[in-house]
Amino acid sequence: MGFGWPLMIARRTNLKLKQTIALQSQRHMSRLVLPPPKLITIDAFGTIYTPRPTVAEQYSNLYAVHFPLHDQIDPETLDASFKVVFKSLQQTHPNYAGGERNWWCRAIRDTFRTAKAAAFIDNDVAEDTEIFVLALYNHFNTGAAYALWPDISSFLAAIPAQTRLGVLSNSDTRSREVLRGLGIIAEETSDQDGAKNKSWIKTESHVLLSSEVGVEKPDPAIFETAVRVLVGEDDWPQSQPQSQDLQLQLQQQPEITKIDALNTAREILYWHIGDEAKRDIQPVITHGHGRLRGWGAVHIKRANECGDSTPGGHVVLKHSGTIIEVSDLRDIQGLWMTGVEVDVEE
Known part of the structure; x- marks a missing residue:
């Protein structure tokens, strides 16, 4: 059979193994298509731009x-x-x-x-x-001291027209000038629909800052303020803070299935996007059944802090369908159109 035969068998075995792993990976993936949310808020420093x-x-x-x-x-x-x-x-x-x-x-x-x-x-x-x-x-x-992350522009451009967009940040008031300088906020001299300068935040009032609101993330009050200011107070879901009894009931609920998680994600009204687990993501996990009912969060976990970002990473749906974890926002810009493949963490 010659000396090349064992090598040929090894290559075929390796190929079959890779195909099997890829097939198993595909079987665990689910396609998630979301209806346009009423509101998307996005953190500024570290999420939209970086020094x-x-x-x-x-x-x-x-x-x-x-x-x-x-x-x-x-x-x-x-x-x-x-x-x-x-x-x-x-x-x-x-x-x-x-x-x-x-x-x-x-x-x-x-x-x-x-x-x-x-x-x-x-x-x-x-x-x-x-x-x-x-x-x-x-x-x-x-x-001048900052640069946009490379995934921001195309992601913002993919947000549905009927969805309100705002910035929700613990940064100080200088962030408005930074956002304007980077082309995120519409210039006062341009038309406020953003058509001339391709800006996405139409007016300064859509940038909510902790120094002006009076509370910082992770306080749920700043998220409640975002709904009142950007969507309208009447739209806020009527909910109460979690009691100890309610928290105990939630802990005793049966295990959430993949279908449950996907359905929960489709029912979310407001999404917040940020890079800090404690300030941007944990509020939704902690208060999702109480004061922040109707909220979900996208945790952007970029590979480095050097201003580089590469699409093609893994998208994970976590915490019963309320949290999406991603390394590049371009990987989820199809969420509200054709959908994206997600790994549902049960």
């Missing part, structure tokens, strides 16, 4: 420009310092308490001080550091 280059790299670059005679600071050091300072300020001054400009200028100062930047230790250049802090704050006021 490019990274925040730490931009901090480092601008520091080098303003203080060329001082030792420079690598982005890794600044990134570590920023994360510590940002987390601390979120705890001590939540929702930009004290004013967002003061909040961010303090964050910038504390970041460079924590990183032991020479200019922030040298008292002789104290006035220059304040000029630098304000310049860095203003740098992040427009779209």
